[in-house]
Amino acid sequence: MSLMNIADYKRFDVINGRGLRHSIFTSGCTHHCKGCFNAATWNFNYGKPYTEELEEQIIGDLNMPDVQITGLSILGGEPFQNVDGLLRLASRVRNECSGKDIWVWSGYTFEEIIADDNKRKLLSCCDVLIDGKFILEQRNLKLKWRGSNNQRVIDVKESLRTKQAVLMPL
Amino acid sequence: MIVIKRDGSEVAFNQQKIIDAICAAMNSTKKKGDSELAQKIADKVTRKISKLEKVDIEHIQDEVQSALMNSRRKDAAEAYIGYREIRTLKRRERSSLDKKVLGLLELTNEEVLKENSNKDGATIPTQRDLLAGIMAKDFAQTYMIPKRVVGAHNSGDLHFHDQDYSPYFPIYNCMLIDLKGMLENGFKLGNAQIETPKSITTATAITAQIIAQVASHIYGGNTINEIDRILAPYVFESFKKHYRKGLEWLYMLEKDEIEDIDISWENKKLHKKYPRCFEYAKSLTEKETYDAFQSLEYEINTLVSANGQTPFSTFGFGRGLSWAERQIQIAILQNRIRGLGRDGKTAIFPKLIFGLEEGVNLKPGDPNYDIKQLALKCSTLRMYPDIISVPKVKEITGSFKFPMGCRSFLGRYEENGEELHDGRFNMGVVTANLPRIAVKANGSEAAFYRLLDELLEVCKEGLMYRIERLKGVKAKVAPILYMEGAAGSRLQPEDTIDHLLKNGRASISLGYIGIHETMMALYGTCLFDDQELRNKGLQIVQYLSQKAEQWKEETGYGFSLYSTPAESLCYRFCRLDEEKFGRVEGVTDKGYYTNSFHLDVNKKVTPFEKIQFEKDYPQYASGGFITYCEFDSMVNNPEALEAVWDYAYERVPYFGTNTPTDRCLECGFEGEFEATNTGFECPNCGNANPKTSSVIRRCCGYLSEPSQRPFNAGKQKEVLSRVKHM
Numbered sequence: 001m002s003l004m005n006i007a008d009y010k011r012f013d014v015i016n017g018r019g020l021r022h023s024i025f026t027s028g029c030t031h032h033c034k035g036c037f038n039a040a041t042w043n044f045n046y047g048k049p050y051t052e053e054l055e056e057q058i059i060g061d062l063n064m065p066d067v068q069i070t071g072l073s074i075l076g077g078e079p080f081q082n083v084d085g086l087l088r089l090a091s092r093v094r095n096e097c098s099g100k101d102i103w104v105w106s107g108y109t110f111e112e113i114i115a116d117d118n119k120r121k122l123l124s125c126c127d128v129l130i131d132g133k134f135i136l137e138q139r140n141l142k143l144k145w146r147g148s149n150n151q152r153v154i155d156v157k158e159s160l161r162t163k164q165a166v167l168m169p170l
Numbered sequence: 171m172i173v174i175k176r177d178g179s180e181v182a183f184n185q186q187k188i189i190d191a192i193c194a195a196m197n198s199t200k201k202k203g204d205s206e207l208a209q210k211i212a213d214k215v216t217r218k219i220s221k222l223e224k225v226d227i228e229h230i231q232d233e234v235q236s237a238l239m240n241s242r243r244k245d246a247a248e249a250y251i252g253y254r255e256i257r258t259l260k261r262r263e264r265s266s267l268d269k270k271v272l273g274l275l276e277l278t279n280e281e282v283l284k285e286n287s288n289k290d291g292a293t294i295p296t297q298r299d300l301l302a303g304i305m306a307k308d309f310a311q312t313y314m315i316p317k318r319v320v321g322a323h324n325s326g327d328l329h330f331h332d333q334d335y336s337p338y339f340p341i342y343n344c345m346l347i348d349l350k351g352m353l354e355n356g357f358k359l360g361n362a363q364i365e366t367p368k369s370i371t372t373a374t375a376i377t378a379q380i381i382a383q384v385a386s387h388i389y390g391g392n393t394i395n396e397i398d399r400i401l402a403p404y405v406f407e408s409f410k411k412h413y414r415k416g417l418e419w420l421y422m423l424e425k426d427e428i429e430d431i432d433i434s435w436e437n438k439k440l441h442k443k444y445p446r447c448f449e450y451a452k453s454l455t456e457k458e459t460y461d462a463f464q465s466l467e468y469e470i471n472t473l474v475s476a477n478g479q480t481p482f483s484t485f486g487f488g489r490g491l492s493w494a495e496r497q498i499q500i501a502i503l504q505n506r507i508r509g510l511g512r513d514g515k516t517a518i519f520p521k522l523i524f525g526l527e528e529g530v531n532l533k534p535g536d537p538n539y540d541i542k543q544l545a546l547k548c549s550t551l552r553m554y555p556d557i558i559s560v561p562k563v564k565e566i567t568g569s570f571k572f573p574m575g576c577r578s579f580l581g582r583y584e585e586n587g588e589e590l591h592d593g594r595f596n597m598g599v600v601t602a603n604l605p606r607i608a609v610k611a612n613g614s615e616a617a618f619y620r621l622l623d624e625l626l627e628v629c630k631e632g633l634m635y636r637i638e639r640l641k642g643v644k645a646k647v648a649p650i651l652y653m654e655g656a657a658g659s660r661l662q663p664e665d666t667i668d669h670l671l672k673n674g675r676a677s678i679s680l681g682y683i684g685i686h687e688t689m690m691a692l693y694g695t696c697l698f699d700d701q702e703l704r705n706k707g708l709q710i711v712q713y714l715s716q717k718a719e720q721w722k723e724e725t726g727y728g729f730s731l732y733s734t735p736a737e738s739l740c741y742r743f744c745r746l747d748e749e750k751f752g753r754v755e756g757v758t759d760k761g762y763y764t765n766s767f768h769l770d771v772n773k774k775v776t777p778f779e780k781i782q783f784e785k786d787y788p789q790y791a792s793g794g795f796i797t798y799c800e801f802d803s804m805v806n807n808p809e810a811l812e813a814v815w816d817y818a819y820e821r822v823p824y825f826g827t828n829t830p831t832d833r834c835l836e837c838g839f840e841g842e843f844e845a846t847n848t849g850f851e852c853p854n855c856g857n858a859n860p861k862t863s864s865v866i867r868r869c870c871g872y873l874s875e876p877s878q879r880p881f882n883a884g885k886q887k888e889v890l891s892r893v894k895h896m
């Protein structure tokens with residue numbers, strides 16, 4: 001039994017986050033937002049098992065010498081319902097990929113995440129959090145890196161320090 | 171007895187006409203006429219048909235033919251048959267020509283109307299141009315182009331480009347306009363003598379006029395090579411003009427006092443003395459430069475050349491470091507970012523190419539790094555600028571210059587011991603259909619190269635004819651080019667242009683299409699997946715390049731290998747080959763052939779893999795090349811584009827991104843519209859009204875608006891199957 005399933009691993013992503021990034025999409029989400037962009041990933045068994053090899057590849061891809069990669073993006077599903085697997089990956093990135101940042105997308109709000117020790121641990125490995133459920137009625141494709149108006153792009157380090165959500169200047 | 175003619179009309183029978191026809195046939199032979207026999211045969215024919223009340227002309231001719239065959243004059247029979255065949259052929263040609271003209275009149279001739287996505291086929295000036303094109307092509311094929319080449323063109327072995335203009339008209343393809351020489355030395359435009367401009371406003375206004383004039387005298391694209399460097403002196407002129415005003419009104423100097431002052435950007439002492447004047451002149455000049463380039467962009471987008479189209483115009487810029495050059499770079503980019511008109515629509519022309527160079531603008535700390543940032547932003551929003559890697563272009567083509575039109579590159583050439591670029595041109599292209607001979611070769615490499623040699627001989631004949639057609643042409647046929655300096659020369663009306671064609675001053679290009687399909691046909695697998703096949707693909711292009719080089723040495727003309735942009739050709743060759751060979755898997759089954767050395771648009775690879783794959787080709791195809799990658803919208807993410815540009819800079823000489831830059835004028839969405847059966851739709855608000863949508867796609871090196879003017883069928887298929895390289 002692997003730690004978690006992966007819906008997709010997309011290299012050289014230009015849409016999810018600033019700069020040229022690699023993106024991992026975890027399987028499993030219980031929020032079930034109406035109009036979810038990727039409802040197939042609600043199932044925790046969707047996709048392929050997360051493997052040691054994939055983890056090695058991600059670390060290698062982030063450090064590739066020829067291309068300036070800005071960092072790793074973690075999307076879902078709901079990454080914070082796959083904390084155990086991601087924690088390992090995120091801390092390896094922290095240790096082995098210097099200069100690379102981590103962006104994470106969640107249906108939970110910042111406040112919900114820091115109220116839970118495990119989730120908070122994963123968050124503290126990240127640099128940017130896009131939080132909140134996708135609300136179809138507030139859908140807006142003009143927003144940077146978000147799908148609906150309620151969602152926020154949060155500066156994690158500042159927010160954890162001041163214990164309140166600090167928005168990233170966009 | 172009544173005779174029914176071919177058009178259905180009826181005339182009385184006249185035996186003399188039969189006698190005349192037989193005599194004519196006899197006279198064209200060696201044995202010459204025999205009027206007695208002619209009379210006899212005519213009598214025989216008349217007897218045979220005399221019982222009929224009405225007789226068809228074809229029937230009479232059949233009778234004449236067989237009577238002649240049965241006579242002792244078989245030679246005359248053959249002449250008669252030949253004569254009939256030619257007449258039939260002429261009639262058929264005539265009627266197909268009529269059909270084309272009628273198709274134009276009724277706007278049903280898709281092939282002619284959609285050949286070029288830059289023309290609005292419905293307007294009268296364009297219709298005149300298209301009509302002239304139909305006639306010119308027909309005439310050229312019948313009387314001018316060598317027969318072997320015409321045959322090869324019509325069957326699809328090769329493509330003799332732009333027959334609607336050339337060789338009927340003795341004109342060439344694309345060029346670098348010698349704008350510098352024209353502005354510095356003055357020139358005549360129509361009846362007016364134009365002097366060296368005294369401000370950037372005037373300089374850009376004149377530039378627009380020149381571009382319009384030039385575009386009417388050539389059929390390909392025109393480029394202003396390093397426009398920032400060429401127009402910078404006029405920014406300094408404007409600066410002086412504003413400075414004088416400042417001295418007069420801010421410091422109350424007398425007019426003759428001002429006359430004596432040496433005003434220049436470098437005169438720091440002066441600026442210390444009159445600081446407010448310096449600031450005033452600087453800011454007014456910056457504003458004037460911005461406005462001047464705004465007008466220039468408007469002019470070019472609203473111009474219609476005599477060819478019935480917006481001029482295919484390109485600006486190359488980015489290397490200048492002076493304040494004036496920087497202002498021009500900024501003005502070009504900011505205007506493009508702002509967009510045209512109230513709604514800020516994306517300008518289609520001129521094409522913008524930004525030169526990237528270490529020490530100039532590539533890295534943080536380089537003096538123009540800020541302008542690179544602006545160029546990145548512009549490219550995410552407006553697709554242009556594409557980029558040129560300055561060192562790579564030098565390495566591959568021998569010297570630095572921007573391409574003529576969208577991708578045609580000149581080689582190195584010296585005049586009086588100095589490198590010369592501006593004023594040079596390309597004499598035209600003939601493109602070889604490589605996939606066809608690959609299919610014919612039936613898996614045999616040796617057969618492929620044998621067929622290739624045969625095909626290249628015909629290509630060469632076509633290209634030599636293009637040169638031949640330009641030889642002896644007098645300067646007066648295109649005064650703007652040859653007498654007023656656009657082609658870098660000031661000739662007398664009766665002078666010939668021959669010296670401009672020789673010694674590699676002008677290029678003449680062998681084009682090629684479909685390396686991908688060629689490899690599929692020969693080896694059955696995509697060359698991307700196999701290192702050995704990659705080498706073989708490269709070898710073909712290397713072989714073509716050697717041929718071009720060999721022809722150059724033989725003839726003294728600037729033969730080069732050109733990676734043809736195949737707007738409608740990608741579709742024509744494939745269709746003809748499908749008719750010939752049927753559905754060949756991986757070759758004819760997609761409905762289009764892939765451009766030159768490009769990776770199949772269907773192949774799912776990362777942009778970095780694509781660049782890595784294509785990077786080895788331009789060194790051989792040094793007469794024309796570009797590498798494209800498809801991306802998702804990067805409107806929010808210029809940082810990502812920068813990573814891609816930096817990667818490309820090190821590897822390929824010329825690079826462009828295809829990224830959705832669609833805009834919804836109803837809700838303000840920027841990104842990619844969804845293609846629907848009927849057109850395009852905004853994904854944010856569902857708006858599908860073409861009037862309030864700006865949908866831009868790249869077609870053949872230039873941009874176009876498919877929502878306003880649909881692509882031809884082959885192009886549409888190619889666009890629909892483009893895979894994003896992400």
Ligand code: SF4
Nearest residue numbers: 029032033036077107
């Ligand atoms: S949180 Fe994300 S993955 Fe989960 S339902 Fe909402 S939109 Fe879909």
Ligand SMILES: [Zn+2]
Nearest residue numbers: 834837852855
């Ligand atoms: Zn909209």
